[in-house]
Amino acid sequence: MTFPVVGMVGGGQLARMTHEAGIPLGIRFKLLSDTPQDSAAQVVSDVVIGDYRDLDTLRAFARGCDVITFDHEHVPTEHLRALEADGIPVRPGPDALVHAQDKGVMRAKLTQIGAPCPRHRVVSDPADAAAFAAETGGFPVILKTVRGGYDGKGVWFVRDEKDAEEPFKAGVPVLAEEKVEFVRELAANIVRSPHGQAVAYPVVESRQVDGVCDTVIAPAPGLSEELAGQAQALALRIAKELGVVGHLAVELFETADGRILVNELAMRPHNSGHWTQDGAITSQFANHVRAVLDLPLGDPRPRERWTVMANVLGGDYPDMYQAYLHCMARDPQLKIHMYGKDVKPGRKVGHVNTYGDDLDDVLERARHAAGYLRGTITE
Amino acid sequence: MTFPVVGMVGGGQLARMTHEAGIPLGIRFKLLSDTPQDSAAQVVSDVVIGDYRDLDTLRAFARGCDVITFDHEHVPTEHLRALEADGIPVRPGPDALVHAQDKGVMRAKLTQIGAPCPRHRVVSDPADAAAFAAETGGFPVILKTVRGGYDGKGVWFVRDEKDAEEPFKAGVPVLAEEKVEFVRELAANIVRSPHGQAVAYPVVESRQVDGVCDTVIAPAPGLSEELAGQAQALALRIAKELGVVGHLAVELFETADGRILVNELAMRPHNSGHWTQDGAITSQFANHVRAVLDLPLGDPRPRERWTVMANVLGGDYPDMYQAYLHCMARDPQLKIHMYGKDVKPGRKVGHVNTYGDDLDDVLERARHAAGYLRGTITE
Incomplete structure (x- = not known):
């Protein structure tokens, strides 16, 4: 068999879910993880334990990989250039990734290409x-x-x-x-491949609590077709101008006067795209894998009228497994995604997805499950 | 965390896909596999290489597992009884599993409970x-x-x-x-948990070529509600009478005079249920995991009007990865599931799922992709 090996740097939940999405494609997955207890290291067979900040470690890891991609944006740019010089495809590459690593570089580039910014x-x-x-x-x-x-x-x-x-x-x-006077936060998620194919997911609304994403609603309720199209076109243009390969999340502010402004960029699967696992024809993780391998991309369209993602944060007691009994019995359609991480108060340890035709019902089910797993809802 | 460890005996594709379905639940998966090259051993982190026919190997493997389940039905009944005597939950248990291991015992029991047989x-x-x-x-x-x-x-x-x-x-x-004069083959798939909850998937039509399953159509086209209900009720009754825990596939003949007869039983996720990965709210693999852990079961209903599964058999040339380019570009909604197995002519090495509203189109897309991956279709 000539199936390629995808090298994933970083052992967090994004790597875990990318591995999950890669299994059906039969690709080989190799992981560079800080510890054997990391979220992805628990479920991947081929794991190297090491420090991504060390170039020798990265180089040894990259041998035998057909392409390198990332769970996070913290690998030093000069290390990525060294891997490229060794002949290893790095996706997204260092010239793109620097815009997600350095907010100063990002703002300068976005301003240069005329993307609306605060x-x-x-x-x-x-x-x-x-x-x-x-x-x-x-x-x-x-x-x-x-x-x-x-x-x-x-x-x-x-x-x-x-x-x-x-x-x-x-x-x-x-x-x-x-400080932008925004009415809500949106995210435009797209995936782009080396040969330039790109797909755009529906624009979503992202609701934050204490600076952390709480819920994502797909598609963003009440968003005009015009503004949704503008947001998708903006994300596609940013991806092209910056040379992004893989998943790009463009976090946006929607202003009271109907404009969108770029808040942040992330060049990897992103929390605002977790709803795609159960709500889109092709998930962000499956499309990220396809993009970094330069395979044709999968259909990004939604399968349901509404999909809601709610993050599960750690609460006061650590046993989330017992809470499954209530959550699964209450809602047989609930989709639980746990990351295998130790529970610490406020830490993202999982998420749930719900979908259906009635947004109020879909929101209530997601919030109830996330709250019950955290322990803030007890009935 | 108190998440349980599921011990899976056997490293085939059913184990691989059960692991994939278990990742989102955060459960720990431990695999007993014949070789490190086995389908599931390629993607699971915690693998023991050993012979399931050896009781000492099984006992050592079972230590640290909260429950044992199976990729196949070949573990000797007396070994399963020994594990149960050691206090390890075995699901399905030996008293149920013997009916899937021994066709003589199966026919005697089905006749005793009045299930229609040839x-x-x-x-x-x-x-x-x-x-x-x-x-x-x-x-x-x-x-x-x-x-x-x-x-x-x-x-x-x-x-x-x-x-x-x-x-x-x-x-x-x-x-x-x-030799039954049947008009077609059906399968009634159900999942049952230790506390007696059970869910029934839609009855499917299974088409064989040379004695091997070629395509599965969900739901079985033109099947009367009455006969579908009879088939589901029969499968639920067999599961209860035989004490099955986990997924049960009841393969059926539909006769020209509108009767159903039991052909075979399988007590594990089954080829006739692979369509559920992309076509049902909860897949057979996810529900099998939930059942063996005695968690509430997930909704078994279809998400689409029609879902078709087509098996990918090995063909004359081994490089199926190159065929992805054509298949993915032709059909961005196609769902490929490859098992990581070496290609040998006639060997099941994967399957594809397609879904949609037009059965002819859904069938054509599945057959084209399976044929192209095999190499029997080249345009």
């Missing part, structure tokens, strides 16, 4: 942040370290110059962005 | 087979070794007494059955 600039100290605020209508503003943030970490909501001291303590460049 | 009896030699033929309207008759057959192996279509010599050569008891 007003922004890199600021040098708290006084410069205050100057940026004055230029853009005053505090509050958003400060972000250009590297290393996720799920609300590395992001500060800053009300005055004193508040602005904290972000500079890490010694990483800081990007200032205007 | 006329049959165990025969002692070719002359006795001829006597059975004379009793039931003459040759041809079907002879089967009571143990060890699958996919047409261990089954003979016998036209005269001389033909009847071959089946006795293995030294295994031989069962004679009348």
